[in-house]
Amino acid sequence: MSIFDEELKGLKEKILRMGLLVESAIRDSIKSLVERDSELAKEVIKRDHDINALDVEIDEECIRLIALRQPKAGDLRFITTAMKITTDLERMGDLAEDISERAIELNEEPPLKPYIDIPRMADIAQGMLRDVLDALIKGNSKLATDVIKRDDEVDRLNLQVFNELLFFMIQDPTNVSRATRITYISKYLERIADHATNIAEMVIYMVEGKIVRHVTI
Amino acid sequence: MSIFDEELKGLKEKILRMGLLVESAIRDSIKSLVERDSELAKEVIKRDHDINALDVEIDEECIRLIALRQPKAGDLRFITTAMKITTDLERMGDLAEDISERAIELNEEPPLKPYIDIPRMADIAQGMLRDVLDALIKGNSKLATDVIKRDDEVDRLNLQVFNELLFFMIQDPTNVSRATRITYISKYLERIADHATNIAEMVIYMVEGKIVRHVTI
Numbered sequence: 001m002s003i004f005d006e007e008l009k010g011l012k013e014k015i016l017r018m019g020l021l022v023e024s025a026i027r028d029s030i031k032s033l034v035e036r037d038s039e040l041a042k043e044v045i046k047r048d049h050d051i052n053a054l055d056v057e058i059d060e061e062c063i064r065l066i067a068l069r070q071p072k073a074g075d076l077r078f079i080t081t082a083m084k085i086t087t088d089l090e091r092m093g094d095l096a097e098d099i100s101e102r103a104i105e106l107n108e109e110p111p112l113k114p115y116i117d118i119p120r121m122a123d124i125a126q127g128m129l130r131d132v133l134d135a136l137i138k139g140n141s142k143l144a145t146d147v148i149k150r151d152d153e154v155d156r157l158n159l160q161v162f163n164e165l166l167f168f169m170i171q172d173p174t175n176v177s178r179a180t181r182i183t184y185i186s187k188y189l190e191r192i193a194d195h196a197t198n199i200a201e202m203v204i205y206m207v208e209g210k211i212v213r214h215v216t217i
Numbered sequence: 218m219s220i221f222d223e224e225l226k227g228l229k230e231k232i233l234r235m236g237l238l239v240e241s242a243i244r245d246s247i248k249s250l251v252e253r254d255s256e257l258a259k260e261v262i263k264r265d266h267d268i269n270a271l272d273v274e275i276d277e278e279c280i281r282l283i284a285l286r287q288p289k290a291g292d293l294r295f296i297t298t299a300m301k302i303t304t305d306l307e308r309m310g311d312l313a314e315d316i317s318e319r320a321i322e323l324n325e326e327p328p329l330k331p332y333i334d335i336p337r338m339a340d341i342a343q344g345m346l347r348d349v350l351d352a353l354i355k356g357n358s359k360l361a362t363d364v365i366k367r368d369d370e371v372d373r374l375n376l377q378v379f380n381e382l383l384f385f386m387i388q389d390p391t392n393v394s395r396a397t398r399i400t401y402i403s404k405y406l407e408r409i410a411d412h413a414t415n416i417a418e419m420v421i422y423m424v425e426g427k428i429v430r431h432v433t434i
Binding site: 062063066067070072073076077080083084087091162166169170173176180187198 | 276279280283284287289290293294297300301304308379383386387390393397404415
């Protein structure tokens with residue numbers, strides 16, 4: 001294996017590590033909501049620094065590889081795609097942080113209702129993230145296409161959560177502040193799934209040179 | 218001027234052209250809402266293809282410049298930043314498209330209330346976009362920092378719009394569907410301003426090598 005191959009392998013491992021950090025941030029932010037565990041939420045917020053640090057580290061490594069190794073077509077395209085993808089990962093981390101902040105606020109008030117759709121949305125979004133990074137590393141556009149399809153279900157659940165909570169708000173105005181916060185969390189999850197979809201589109205473009213933006217969505 | 222300098226100048230012009238297209242998409246989407254002009258909204262949706270086409274074109278040009286000209290430190294950093302920034306611009310264009318879709322829906326029903334804060338939000342967001350691209354081209358981090366500061370005002374207006382519309386919904390449930398669509402538009406504008414902020418952070422990083430994410434916001 002050449003030095004460059006080793007470096008490329010190291011880059012891929014770093015991206016996967018960043019993905020794992022984001023995935024556990026999403027999972028723990030929802031856990032802190034469902035189990036009313038504000039300490040866990042605070043931990044997620046603290047851990048976001050590690051995600052940001054990795055983002056910068058990967059960025060620098062990509063620039064270094066481009067400048068020093070002058071990679072050819074396919075490798076260059078992988079590296080520039082990686083630089084864009086980490087931006088999406090970093091923003092997914094931010095959204096997990098936002099969820100944690102809302103969870104802390106919600107945990108200070110009595111529960112409004114049990115959470116059913118929100119953990120489901122989070123499960124789907126985490127699966128999308130896992131699979132889209134797998135698709136990136138393997139250069140598998142079929143897997144990426146499958147990720148894009150799952151975004152519809154998250155959108156549908158987000159709308160369902162919104163409608164249900166609107167009903168709570170209209171029924172009793174004292175529910176408004178809590179219900180609003182829960183709709184925000186649902187919206188954050190929908191945006192996390194959107195980022196996974198964006199990554200999937202970039203992977204398909206990287207592999208096939210085909211633009212799927214605004215066609216499949 | 219060397220060929221590479223010419224090419225770099227051409228790249229900068231393309232980024233500015235893409236920025237202008239996004240800016241007029243935002244302006245016209247809000248105009249289609251305020252003046253209840255669904256034909257204009259449909260035009261914005263159609264014109265989004267031009268924005269996407271430019272995004273791909275700039276991306277390809279960046280890859281080509283990196284591969285062929287093997288740019289050095291500062292230029293390489295500008296080019297990789299440009300690739301990331303066009304992703305944000307493209308998503309701002311998508312959000313203008315989303316605004317237009319909600320405008321078309323709203324134009325089919327009687328007006329709920331005059332729009333005051335939403336055009337103000339759009340004005341601020343457009344100014345942020347204009348200035349952040351200026352900051353990118355000039356490598357001016359002070360201008361970029363100023364853009365980040367203006368994001369707070371957009372966030373404040375978004376919250377104000379949301380609270381006001383919540384009041385309309387609670388008052389009379391027949392307002393719910395229209396009020397919800399308007400809160401969506403306000404949220405889209407808030408996200409457009411977020412993208413401008415993200416670009417500003419990348420410009421500062423490009424110029425100063427300093428991370429401002431999660432510090433100033």
